[in-house]
Amino acid sequence: MNPKEPDQYSQAGLPTWEQPVRPEPASVTGTPAPSGPVDPSRRTFVAGSAALGAATLLTRPAAAQASDETAPALVAVTLRVNGVARSLQLDPRTSLLDTLREHLGLTGTKKTCNQGACGACTVHVDGVRINSCLTLAVMHDGQAVTTVEGLSQGDALHPMQAAFIAHDGFQCGYCTSGQIMSGVACIREGHAGSEAEIREWMSGNLCRCGCYNGILAAVKDVKENHAGV
């Protein structure tokens, strides 16, 4: 799944590995924050959303009942997650990401785009990094899954986790677990030989906060100073 071309992000004006920019705050740019009366179109949108929500609530019982009747039978799935065997009964349509977050309570792996575009949900399956939102748990029956929770040894952080802190590799932190998992894999794959190579092979992991320089420094540091990551 990695690396990917984050075209839709760059087209949307969001920071990417190629454009590690952060928007300047209004106090720096001198651009005043929007003020004044709310645009009528926004009022219309909010009113429409409220009406839609009410309609959804009214129709939900019937829809939920229909969905219960058509739901497929649960299937048994066993995953070895962070070294521990976990046996589950799952709807076969459950993504690996939802299995980790909703069924196993491992919320370190983040759901952001849920469509394979951002890398926030990156985990390792049998040592290979994948976007867990794009795959079903049943497809990994019997396989080993490592999440960000599985990198540390008790209270001792993994070198990549420590490097992200040392190099200021995050701001809001939402992309961070995916970046860390991808950074570790990037080194193990032999794709961290230069700054350009790291940027290329981390390009499937996007950061809305634009912390790319810190992330790059962290991966470089671990590559150069920690053997056998």
Ligand code: FES
């Ligand atoms: S949440 Fe999976 S790639 Fe964005």
Ligand code: FES
């Ligand atoms: S998205 Fe906020 S730190 Fe990356």
